Amino acid sequence: MKIDQVIALQIEGENYSLGTVLRFANLQGKFDLIDDYITISLIATYADEHSITASQEEIRAAVTDWKMEKGMYQSLDTEKWLAERLLSTSDLVDFARRKILNDRVRKHVVSGKVEPYFADRRSLFDAVAFSQIVVNDRVLARELRFRTMEGAEFFSLARQYSIDESTRLAGGFVGRIERTQLPQAIAAHAFGVIPGTIAGPFEIDKKFYVVKIEEVYPAELNEATRARIEGILFEEWLSLRRKQANVNVSLWNED
Structure with a gap:
């Protein structure tokens, strides 16, 4: 039996042959199931x-x-x-x-x-837990860092100014991240410092980051x-x- 005679899928009453599915996969360059079976073998x-x-x-x-x-x-x-x-x-x-x-x-x-x-x-x-404030302007980023150095609460400034929606409501808290997952600019300043250190601003993809090192976790x-x-x-x-x-x-x- 040829592959165009084998029904592989039925979608809303319409039949699709195995040949049709395989030709589409070939054009896409995606043969995950075959690759998986090669691995198993x-x-x-x-x-x-x-x-x-x-x-x-x-x-x-x-x-x-x-x-x-x-x-x-x-x-x-x-x-x-x-x-x-x-x-x-x-x-x-x-x-x-x-x-x-x-x-x-x-x-x-x-x-x-x-x-x-x-x-x-x-x-x-090595891993580090940190919080961040992300803004579009270098001058604003410098001002926010200066305000934290004067005693302003980092999480309050993050909730007020940060444009990163994934961390803003959490006061900028990113969580625990390993060294290899960090942007190089942040990784270079995140380790070997005491918790509570404020660093930045760092320019990453045309945005400016002020970070607070919450905790450092040496590798184990x-x-x-x-x-x-x-x-x-x-x-x-x-x-x-x-x-x-x-x-x-x-x-x-x-x-």
Whole structure:
């Protein structure tokens, strides 16, 4: 059967073939599902190469967890859901197995690499909590900073003058932001100072920022930071694995 004979979507009574959908995706350059499956397959290959497996008991537990997440407490509910999507129980079991392998391959790939990565890039994970006043005029920004130095309440000035709607009503409070997420002008003055320091004005994208450093958080290898680094390392590994893989997407070979 050719892809133009397979109905992929029905929208308000009109049918759209798989071929139509794929051609649109090709023009858009978006094949996320295919890319996802390539990733899953590369992970499965790595698991085979390194004898990383999942037991039947673990797979059954993963399937049960999936059912609970979907609110499927009866076997008939699961069977109906699968049938509506032309899936089988074996497809679900394979999905659960691959999910377990994904987690285990991730841990295998990043094992022993998190600590050195953190040690080499520790400063990147420093964070700061700050508030800001954003205005369109440098002179006004200087005046507002001067007023804070004289004792005016920063949050009151922010609510009165700041043009940044996302922080104005909160008295300019931005929250906790890591060094790499900060504009360079602010990052250069945000660390190594005592809480309460007022800095600026800084010109960023033709706007002028006066900031108050609320708190400084030196980097530490806690659970959240470890998870982030594991994610970075795993994505780097996957990117390299994709480049090295011999992948041929033959969607248009219908014969």
